[in-house]
Amino acid sequence: MEGYAKELVPIVALLAAGVVAVPLFKRLGLGSVLGYLAAGLVMGPFGFDLFGDPESVLHIAELGVVMFLFVIGLEMQPSHLWSLRKEIFGLGVAQVVVCGAILTGVGILAGLPHAVAFVGAMGFVLSSTAIAVQVLDEQGKTSTPYGQRIVSILLLEDLAIVPLLALVAFVGPATSDSDDASRWVTVGVAIGSLAALLAAGRWLLNPMFRILAGARAREVMTAAALLVVLGAALAMELGGLSMALGAFVAGVLLSESSFRHQLEADIEPFRGILLGLFFMGVGMSLDLSIFAREWQVIVAGVAGYMALKAVGIYVVARAFKGSHIEAIRRAAVLAQGGEFAFVLYSAAGAAGILDVNTSAIFTAIVILSMALTPLALIASRKLFPNRKEVSMEGIERASSAEGEVLIIGFGRFSQVASQALLARGITITIIENDPDMIRSAGNFGFQVFYGDGSRLEDLRTSGAASARAILVCVDDEKTTDRIVELVQHNFPRSQLYVRSYDRRHALALIGKGVEYQIRETFESAMAMGEAALRGLGVADDDVVTLMTEVRRRDEERLELQIAGGLLAGRSVDRGRFPMPAPLTEPKGPGRALNPEAAQALRDKEAAEQEAAS
Incomplete structure (x- = not known):
């Protein structure tokens, strides 16, 4: 029993730190992300040292980012995603290229080898999806046009990790001709994994959920939701791609499913807890011994990279016709490095591009920039207030x-x-x-x-x-x-x-x-038309007849469109979806047709047609 208790102590302490730190930091106006980071730093190797291996925490907690991307994918129907193609492949590519060029140039001017400067810069260019989306979610702006542009950029950056990893493998020193073949095999496996996931989503996921829904066991649906998220993430990881990208693709494939709201509700508790754990893991990973030895380089790197990346983001935002305030807000949200930098730096180390010390310095720069993001957001709001922002006081x-x-x-x-x-x-x-x-x-x-x-x-x-x-x-x-x-x-x-x-x-x-x-506008427009008829001297009985006829024709057009299946390509059971019940009095705004008057009009029309023939 003592063994179990000893293992539970770090977990309880970590949860307690988060429970205390997050409300405190939110009350101070610093946001939940900085609270999680501070809690992780206190619990990590340079605090109470309850977790000697922050990497193990990060590996588990990364699933929080994965689930976050799955939930975002559920909100992105393919048609909506297609409508964002200009933002993803236009705005996103432009930001990655411009910021990458600026930061690489700075690294070369600082005396770094070209390959090292490029890898360090591109790792920092990939903003933190977890932090940016969490900030948007807290502000309630994820679904706004501003939020959708940031999400589009983050998606492109998640996609960019794939060619960047391939480029690192090619830039790294080759040992034999067989390496070239193995690299092409890696690219082929990645493409094959993505194709397999798309096929599974297209033909397997919806039938599977229909079968499970028939079992009427809520826990099975929850397990299936986790299976889809983790299975998609695993498939992409085995293919050499981003786990978050796999979860996002799975979400998009299920976005038009009738089960998507239940899936979102099932995933939400796991997503929130694991995402908080991810931020605490980042806080634990901040190596204060490296900071003590190389603090001048790290401080200069953080300040220089964040400032220059913010400039690049601002320039691109303005070039794509973003407003001054939006460009500043976007720069504040995306000026940090992200979690994919750790993946890129690790690959660069394995390829012989980065040595251990340089990789540790770059990693510290990224982690510190992530910790400073909430403060950058506060500073941007103070220095560049948005006049349209409304107080929530009262x-x-x-x-x-x-x-x-x-x-x-x-x-x-x-x-x-x-x-x-x-x-x-x-x-x-x-x-x-x-x-x-x-x-x-x-x-x-x-x-x-x-x-x-x-x-x-x-x-x-x-x-x-x-x-x-x-x-x-x-x-x-x-x-x-x-x-x-x-x-x-x-x-x-x-x-x-x-x-x-x-x-x-x-x-x-x-x-x-x-x-x-x-x-x-239907009833108000009808009322105005009726008033105009009366104002023009039309007799009351004729007004009633005319307005009844207009309503009859409108309802008949609706009936015809329903009968023709003009409901987003779906057939409609007319008995299940009746029109609003008609009222008996046709006078005044908001009244529906008089059935007796309508029938009289139909009889009159039929008689006229018969006489004409």
Whole structure:
């Protein structure tokens, strides 16, 4: 028993350090990443020395980065990924090339051999995916255009490790002619591994999850999710590629699966814990003895590399028409070296390009730059404030809300839609992600909580699980679709009433099976047309007839489009997805067609056609 207790002491101490350090550093405004790094440094060889081998911790914790990339992949449908091709292969390549050239040039000017300068520079060019994505996630900006551009750059950098490793192998001193053949074999194995993963994802993953879902065993689905992530990572690792790249590809392949939200929920707890462990492992790996011996070189390297890389990022961002503030923010997020530098430096050491001391110095420079990233972000916000940033002071988040109705978004549309519910005395929970809108609503007596309906955790804390009805009133089509998918998958008992953007969006929502959808401008436009007819002197009976006819034609066009299967290529069960029930009174805004008047019009048309023939 003593043996088990002795083995548990370091684990308990490490968890305790993270639990204490992260909230403390977040309270100080320094972010969770710096808290994890500090906790790792305290627990490592140069602190309490509870972990003598930080590398073993890093190897396990790297799975946190792998799972993070899998979750990102789940959000990247192939069509969306294709839409980012210019950012990935344009912006990403430009940043790697420009920053690589600048840092390599500096290394050569500092007296390093050309090969050493190149390897050192390219290792630093590959930014930390773990830190950058964690920062975006904490700021809630991963899905914004700004966040998507950073993710695109990180993806390209993850891809860049493959040719860089191949280049290191070729630049390294060759021992025989057979080495050239073995290098080409390595490249072929890498390509074959990627092709095998794509084939498995295309033809095996979805059928496998359908079979497992039929077993109705949640733990089996969780195990299958871990199997997919770790299996894809292993396949890429064996092929000489990045484990994170393999997990990302697996995520993309499952992004259009009906199981993707459950997979994300299953992976999330493991991802968070392992990613925190990864940052603590990085903190443990900071060799203070190397720093004590070579502190002048390391400090100069960190300052020079980070400053020059930031300049390169800024120049590329501006060249690609990014704003001044965005370019600065991007430079602050990506100015550090990353975890793939360790892989590149290790390969360069094995190839005889870097000696042990030089590799240790480069590694220390990268680790220190990762630790300084949260401080660089704080400095960028202080020195270059963004006037558009809004204070969160006084803004309250929903916590265990239990309203009968949950309203997502509180703009002009939902303010009107909520009036009848409030007048009836129905309990409502309202969430909105614009702090200014929340404060403005508070001035008029509305209690609106801060929350993002496209995030599963915010939906849970806002009471989506207990809400009888959920009104999706946001004004962005993609966000609306994301919310609908999350609600239908995680809270199927809640009725969905959705604001649609246009006819095409309305058809897509009908195909998804929402209880009710309405085009955001349809009823107001109908009311204006009706008012114009009355203002032009058209008799009331004729106005009613004309408006009824317009509604009939609109609904018939919807019926025809549904019957024609014009719902994103899917067939539709018309009985399962009925149109909103018609009201009996056609007068006034928001009324549907009068069935009796509509039938009279149809009879009249039929008689006219018969007379004409």
